[in-house]
Amino acid sequence: MATCTHRWQMAHVRFGLIAFEKCFHCGLVRTYFSAEDGLPLGEEYREDDHFWSRVETAQSFRFDLQCSLCGQVEEFSELMGLMHCTACMEDCPVEQQRRALERERTWLVVAFGFLPQALQRPLSERKLAILTDYFNQRRDVTRSRIKVVPFTLIPDLSRCGGEFLHDVGMLSQEPPGERKPLFS
Amino acid sequence: MTTKDLMERLELRPMSTFEHREVKGVIISDMVSDVMASARQGDLWLTVQTHKSIVPAANLVDVAAVVVTSGKEVPQETIDLASKFGIPILWTSMSTFALAGKLHDLGLRST
Numbered sequence A: 001m002a003t004c005t006h007r008w009q010m011a012h013v014r015f016g017l018i019a020f021e022k023c024f025h026c027g028l029v030r031t032y033f034s035a036e037d038g039l040p041l042g043e044e045y046r047e048d049d050h051f052w053s054r055v056e057t058a059q060s061f062r063f064d065l066q067c068s069l070c071g072q073v074e075e076f077s078e079l080m081g082l083m084h085c086t087a088c089m090e091d092c093p094v095e096q097q098r099r100a101l102e103r104e105r106t107w108l109v110v111a112f113g114f115l116p117q118a119l120q121r122p123l124s125e126r127k128l129a130i131l132t133d134y135f136n137q138r139r140d141v142t143r144s145r146i147k148v149v150p151f152t153l154i155p156d157l158s159r160c161g162g163e164f165l166h167d168v169g170m171l172s173q174e175p176p177g178e179r180k181p182l183f184s
Numbered sequence B: 001m002t003t004k005d006l007m008e009r010l011e012l013r014p015m016s017t018f019e020h021r022e023v024k025g026v027i028i029s030d031m032v033s034d035v036m037a038s039a040r041q042g043d044l045w046l047t048v049q050t051h052k053s054i055v056p057a058a059n060l061v062d063v064a065a066v067v068v069t070s071g072k073e074v075p076q077e078t079i080d081l082a083s084k085f086g087i088p089i090l091w092t093s094m095s096t097f098a099l100a101g102k103l104h105d106l107g108l109r110s111t
């Protein structure tokens, strides 16, 4: 068995767009990544029984992690993005953990998978631990730490007003408004 | 070099509340995803972005400070969030280009 204490680095970085689509027939939400530029919003199309409409896109990126010591690659193809908890729901387990961790100067980020598949198969605990290691390895941990938690802790996605750490509405000259939940 | 040195030499105005940090390099980007992929711990992040999303991103990659350039007004909610994380948000009326030149003259490089 390998005994490497892995030093993670980002590898295979791909920039592109995350799209959020909703079926206005059944309410199903799906998310996917596209390397294509300029996916228009609002476009509707039918696929099987669903009537998809693109409700949001955001510039984002995907990556894998590679150990600079042993070369091991961990793929993060199922990671859609990281979200900052905005304490939107008092009773949300994410918010409760966030508050507890804040006291020990640990900042929480939520790892999202691609919907709807990720509801059945979220990122494994092992991969969340690798992500946590990666972010802590690249920071000054005497000041503060990062902990990555799964989005499946959020009891009701349709109420969550968390902020994704990607470029949505960033180039707008308008002052940012209150973000509406993406999954409602 | 520290954020304190840079503020004094380049008249960068503090917007949030924070403890001074060591500055090791510079990253210039107006894209959060780019910064998350490329920034190094201790970088000074030069941007015209003022959206509050810059704060958790800056925190995640542990930059030394965010410098909002070109005199862009920083919303109060961005400042409040930065203060909560102890992230320095500095402000200058200089353009990103002009500031980058001065940082270069001071010996700072992209990492």
Ligand SMILES: [Zn+2]
Binding pocket: A004, A005, A006, A007, A067, A068, A069, A070, A071, A072
């Ligand atoms: Zn290794």
Ligand SMILES: [Zn+2]
Binding pocket: A023, A024, A025, A026, A027, A028, A049, A050, A051
């Ligand atoms: Zn449907």
Ligand SMILES: [Zn+2]
Binding pocket: A085, A086, A087, A088, A089, A092, A094, A159, A160, A161, A162
């Ligand atoms: Zn939330």
